[in-house]
Amino acid sequence: MQYLRDIPRPELERRLAGDGVSLTVGPYRFNLKSNLAKVSEGLRKLYADFPLAEADDYIDFPVAIRSTGPLSRPRGKSEFSFEHQRPFGFVPTPQAFAFLEWGMNWCLSAHTNEYLKLHSAVVARDGGAIVMPGVPGAGKSTLCAALGLRGWRILSDEHALLQPGTTDVISACRPVSLKNESIDVIKRFEPDAVFGPESHDTHKGTVAHMKADLAPDSHDTAPLPARMMLFPRYSATDPQRISVRRRTQSFILAAYHSFNYSLMGEAGFDAMRTLIDGVQCYDLVYRDLDWAIQNIGELHTKACRQ
C-alpha cells in the first residue's frame, strides 16, 4: 500500500498538474488535479497518510481545482470541476483549498445514494460510533476535531454514511473543516494539531482544515455500528447538559439533516427508522470541550456495554 506521503514533493506537484493523484477516501476514490501551489501544500499536510488508489481502480470522483485561461489566471480566479463540468463558477485563488474541500463534499452529497446520508459528524471508539448531526454553526466540527485529538477516531465531520437496514456507519474520513473562532479554539486545545492553508473572506469567513486521520484505523473501510446519536449545540451562555431526546423528535430532526432522506423515499424512511430504533438519542449543550469529551466518553462506554 502506498500513501500520499510516499510521493516526493516535486513529483506530487507534477502529477497534480498532469494526470492527477488518486486517493482512497472511505469507500470512494477521488482523482485530484490542481496547478495551484497552495492546494498541493494543503494536500501534503492534510492527506499525507491517505492510501493511494491502485492504477486500475475505478475513480468515483475525478475533480480538479485550477486556475487556467488567459483571463482567470491574472485575475486570480480558480474553478472547481467534477467530471470536467464546472458547477460553481469562479472563486478567488487564495480560497482554492477551501473550495476543493467543499467541492469534494458536494461530490458525496450530490452524487451518491447508496447510503442514507446525514449532515453529521461521526466519531468512534471501542468498536462503536456516535452520529452527531447539526446545522452549520452548531459546533459539531469543533467537537469532532476535539474528540479526534483526544483519541477518538474521526469518521467524518460532514457526512454520516448509513448502511440501509442496519445501524452501521461507513467512514469517509477527510480533514475537519473549522471556521473563524473555532480555528483558534482547537489550536489552543491542542497546539500539535496539524492545519492546512487558511482561506480568508469566504462566504463562511475564515476557513481552515485540520488533519483528521489521527487514529491507526482511520482509513479502515469496515462498517461500524452506531451506538448513539447526539445533537450537539455550542452555547457560551446556556448551562452545559446532556439530556435524552425523544426518538420521534430525533427522527424528524435527523431526517431534516439528511441529504437524501426524501430522495430515497420509502427506503430512506426504513433506513432512518432502523437507525433511530437502534440507538439512544441525546441533546448536548456545551461550552467547555473537556467537559463535553468527558461526558460523551462516559455515555458511550455505557451505551457500548448495553
Add this chain to the structure above:
Amino acid sequence: MSFLLQSALLDPVITTGLDNRELGQLVAQGRSSRLLATLMLELEKAGVFSQLPDSARRHFNSTLMLHEKQLRDLTYDVSHLRKAFDSIDERLVLLKGAAYLQAGLAVGRGRLISDIDIIVPSAGVERAENALKAFGWENSQLDPYNERYYRQWMHEIPPLVKPRRGTTLDLHHTILPPTAKAQVNAELLFEDLIEIEPGIYTLSWKDMVIHSATHLFHEGEFHHGLRDLWDLDRMLRDFPNQDPSFWQELVARARQLDLSGPLFHGLNYARQVFNTPIPEDVQARASSSARRLRKPLMDFLFLRAFRPDQPECRLAFTDPALTALYVRSHYLRMPLHLLLPHLVRKAWMSRFGDDAASDEDSATEDAARH
C-alpha cells in the same frame, strides 16, 4: 466518430469489455448528458448491468434513485396541478419530460426532468396563471428586464415555483416565440390531445415528436442536446409500432404546423447518431432542396453538438460550431432588429450588471449548502 455513450446505448454488451478507466468515462459521459439512468435501464434490459463492477454500478443506481424520486414527485405535483386546472375547467396538458413520465411512455425510461412544462391555449394564459397562484404557485424573482422580455417576446410566461417543494413550472401558450420565423398555429395542438388520466392530457404522439424536435432545433445551448435527440429516437421507434398511421401522417402534420424544418433535422440526426429506423420516403418528404443544400454545413455543426461535453468526445472545431448554433438559434427565434439589442443587453448584464454579481453569489451559496 462514435463515442462510448453512443456505443453503449446502442449495443449494451460492449460495456462488459470496458476497463475501469473506460467505465469512468462512460459514467461521466452519461452523467453530463443526463442519460445515466436511461443507460442503466438499457443495460439492465440487455441483461449486462449485473456484470459491471459494484464500484461503477452504484453511480448508475444513485441516478436511477433520483429518477424514481422525480417520478413520485411528478405524480404528486400533477395531481395538485389538476386541482388548479379543474377549478377553471381547463385541461391540464403536459409537455416534454413530464408528459413522457406521466404517460408511462418508453421514452420516459430513466428520463430526468428539471421542471414541469404545461401548455394552455393562448387566450387562457392569464386565467391559468391566476388559478395556479390561487393554488400556491408563485412567480419566480426576475429582474424587470427579464420579466418584460418573457411577457413580450416568449412562448411561455416567467417560470412559476412552488415554494418549499422547489418545483418549477413553465406555463407555455404556444411552442415557439411569436417572433420566430415559423408561424405555428398552436391551437391545432389542442384538437388532437390524448387524455392519459381523467383531466390530464398530452399532445398527440405526432405532435409530441414534432414539438420535441422543434424545441431541440431552436435551442441555443446543447447541454441536453444528446438526451433530447435520444428522446426523439425512442419515440420514433416506439410510436410507429403502436400506431400504423404514424409515419404516414407525421410529415403532413409538421407541414400543417409550419414545423417541417425541425422535423427534418430531428429525423436526420436521430438516424445519424442513434441509427433510428426511418422509412426512406418519410425522410425524403421531410426534405427540400434548400435543406439538402444546407445539410453538409448543418451536419458539421450539429454532429458536434450531439456529443457529451467531455474532453475525449470533442471533435475539432467544437467551440466555433457551438457558437454558430447559438447565434443560429437566436436568429431563428427573433428578427435581428429585436435580437441585437437583446444580446447586447444580456452581454452587458452578465459582465457588469446584477446578473454577474448574483451568478457568483449563487455559486458560493451552492457550495456553501454542502
